[in-house]
Amino acid sequence: MDKTEIIARGEAATMKNYGPLQPIVIERGEGVYLYDTDGRRYLDFTAGIASQSLGHAHKGYLEAVTSQMAKISHLPSTYMTEAKMSTAELLVRNSCFDEVFFANTGTESVEGALKLARKWAKETKGPEATETICFTGSFHGRTFGALSVTGKPENADMYAPALSGVHWATLNDIKSVKAQVSPRTACIIIEPIQGESGVHPAQSGFLADLRELCDRENIALIFDEIQTGIGRTGKLFACEHFGVEPDVMTLAKGLGNGFPVGAILAKKEFSRAFTAGAHGSTFGGNPAAMAAATFVLHEVLKPGFMDNISACGARLRTGLETLQASGKAIADVRGMGLMIGVDITKPQKDVLDACRERGLLPWKSGTSTLRLLPPLIVTEAEIDEGLAVLDAVL
Numbered sequence: 429m430d431k432t433e434i435i436a437r438g439e440a441a442t443m444k445n446y447g448p449l450q451p452i453v454i455e456r457g458e459g460v461y462l463y464d465t466d467g468r469r470y471l472d473f474t475a476g477i478a479s480q481s482l483g484h485a486h487k488g489y490l491e492a493v494t495s496q497m498a499k500i501s502h503l504p505s506t507y508m509t510e511a512k513m514s515t516a517e518l519l520v521r522n523s524c525f526d527e528v529f530f531a532n533t534g535t536e537s538v539e540g541a542l543k544l545a546r547k548w549a550k551e552t553k554g555p556e557a558t559e560t561i562c563f564t565g566s567f568h569g570r571t572f573g574a575l576s577v578t579g580k581p582e583n584a585d586m587y588a589p590a591l592s593g594v595h596w597a598t599l600n601d602i603k604s605v606k607a608q609v610s611p612r613t614a615c616i617i618i619e620p621i622q623g624e625s626g627v628h629p630a631q632s633g634f635l636a637d638l639r640e641l642c643d644r645e646n647i648a649l650i651f652d653e654i655q656t657g658i659g660r661t662g663k664l665f666a667c668e669h670f671g672v673e674p675d676v677m678t679l680a681k682g683l684g685n686g687f688p689v690g691a692i693l694a695k696k697e698f699s700r701a702f703t704a705g706a707h708g709s710t711f712g713g714n715p716a717a718m719a720a721a722t723f724v725l726h727e728v729l730k731p732g733f734m735d736n737i738s739a740c741g742a743r744l745r746t747g748l749e750t751l752q753a754s755g756k757a758i759a760d761v762r763g764m765g766l767m768i769g770v771d772i773t774k775p776q777k778d779v780l781d782a783c784r785e786r787g788l789l790p791w792k793s794g795t796s797t798l799r800l801l802p803p804l805i806v807t808e809a810e811i812d813e814g815l816a817v818l819d820a821v822l
């Protein structure tokens with residue numbers, strides 16, 4: 429079927445919440461490349477918005493997921509499976525956390541983390557400890573709790589009233605956080621690098637100050653690593669760069685390599701708040717999702733895997749800084765590993781369209797930033813290929 433027909437018929441039958449659709453129809457992917465229905469090849473620097481950590485059609489991954497699905501793909505969550513046990517153990521052994529809860533998406537993981545923190549706070553601090561501090565410019569998801577702590581006021585207003593007891597602070601400004609703390613504060617939720625509002629990293633000193641504040645005031649510190657986690661920044665979790673351990677962490681995106689998987693990781697003191705019946709999910713931790721996540725974790729934890737992320741990320745960043753120095757339409761380059769934000773001085777849509785025309789698919793962030801999120805298996809040659817397109821377009 430012709431791509432115009434697919435888009436028109438698909439658009440007619442689906443809700444219009446995503447705004448203008450991409451003018452191409454992707455048929456298949458292989459490694460870091462996507463192919464459309466016209467047979468055109470694109471270098472994928474979006475990776476399903478930081479989800480396709482191992483790229484497309486990874487043979488070992490396909491084998492792991494399909495062989496699990498051929499055995500058993502779904503069971504009620506009260507059944508433990510080898511796949512779930514393996515994923516949970518890998519996450520616990522390679523982090524500062526003690527226990528894991530599995531969900532299906534990022535927003536659902538945030539929702540669960542907020543519930544966990546509130547239950548913990550009510551039980552340890554008192555029934556009035558129900559409030560949350562979050563940050564302007566943040567993004568945590570689209571369900572009511574996650575939306576209520578997301579710093580996109582235009583979206584929150586559409587669905588007001590939001591969750592009550594939410595207070596706003598400014599990234600990298602500890603005074604703004606302290607001003608919001610009270611005995612009612614249950615938790616603080618933060619992304620180590622804000623991904624949606626322009627790729628803004630937190631400063632190490634700021635996260636250390638947050639940690640100290642939470643320890644002193646008995647507040648649960650939640651890191652949302654849904655976008656930054658699973659190697660994206662060159663370490664398994666971005667918090668490792670900052671030397672700060674949160675109490676609770678949310679994951680999704682790259683953990684499943686395209687299979688919907690979400691997770692809440694927590695230290696025992698916090699995870700024990702989820703007593704029997706306190707929370708749950710029909711599909712969370714299903715065997716197929718867990719086979720996907722186990723495979724991804726094994727790959728990402730292989731010796732040298734993270735070195736490639738750091739090397740390719742550094743090459744991308746240096747290349748972009750060189751383009752900036754040579755007078756291209758770049759105002760700033762930020763980020764870590766393979767999560768890079770490029771502030772551009774040309775209209776964002778024009779640049780995205782021109783990149784696509786030349787066979788590169790970056791993503792957007794905020795209103796004037798390009799977000800570059802290649803699959804973590806990208807090579808230096810593919811980074812150079814992407815840089816050449818950006819050079820021509822900018």
Ligand SMILES: Cc1ncc(COP(=O)(O)O)c(C=O)c1O
Nearest residue numbers: 533534535567568569652654655
């Ligand atoms: C940091 C962060 N948190 C939460 C979410 C929500 O994840 P999902 O779209 O899987 O619900 C996202 C998605 O972009 C995200 O980047």
